Amino acid sequence: MKYRYQVIPELCTGCRTCELACAFKFARDGKPGRSRIYPLAHAKDQYVPVVCFQCDDAACVRACMFDALRRNEETGAIDVDYERCVRCEACVAACPFGCALVDTGFDEIVKCDLCRGNPVCVKFCPESALRYVEIKD
């Protein structure tokens, strides 16, 4: 069974619940700055949740000299293999969308891994602007 993560920016109200959910799940202290999803305003009161696109030919994967970023075939996300990562920040510099991040608290490279196939942001989005839908062949 395959799923696709969808962002529908028209429905986003900018409530930033996804950001909090993400920060609570990963950073545990709930600081919004340590989230992996960023609802950013492009005009007054108009928001777009910016999150990793899990690109097919991803710049982060190409930039990693140590093969620490790999596609997880089960979830479809690009995961960071922390056993291989040396924190050179090549992926952070290379991502054209700015979605590979450095978590200063853990001193680690972080990026959206779709919560290993169970994204919390989707569950918390009150407007269903974030969806995780099954792909039907």
Next chain:
Amino acid sequence: MVKLQINGKTVEAREGEMLLAVIKRQGIEVPTQCHHEAIEPTGNCRLCMVEITKKNWDGWKKSVTSCLYPVEEGLIVETHNDKLFEIRKTILDLQLARSPHSDYVRKMALDYGLEKSSYPVEPDGDDCIMCYACTRICEVLGKSAISPTQRGHQKVIAGPFGEAPPDCIGCLSCAHICPTDHIKWNDKGQTRTIWDKSFELIACSKCGKKTITREFADYLIEKRELPANYFEICDDCKRQETAEKIGSLVVRAREATI
């Protein structure tokens, strides 16, 4: 699949896999210093020593570095016993004599009941434990800028002829992988200094935030065929740009439907 026995438990492993990987998968803790998944094992620290035997070896046992020993059918492995404890203790005892000021070595040695080295201590000893993780990661990167120089007790990790390495691109992989944090570097304003070499850090053209070094970006652009404009701005500004780009599409779509 290969079947072997680790601490009395029969486990399965893939052909060609190293013993250490199988041991770790079983949740057994074997101390290591020079091991890292991104680099080839070389067995430098020798702390991952285990004792192996086979049924037809008539009770003979062999101590091997598990990071370098490929799995074999019918192998009987022991990871913790008195002999291995003594081997690991001796290694740490020697390291403590070489690097008496390293917190990393001191903490590890304390686990083996060593507060002070029983060997003559080098009072000015540096924190380098000669694990070569830095030189190996530089090799994986494709640069091999640093290597061991000199011989014997004078041996140090440095650039060619002990000078600033011309091939270094200031990526800090060596500094991050170093288990004892011996490799020192600093970022001051626009410059990064490591291995006595200075690099220019790329400043975001919008907000001025420093990212990676110009040399590292050029290397990635050339080696991994990445577009040069990816490296001009920082991740924060790139996220904002992404939001604005998608936002303008949303606005355009909305206007079209009206």
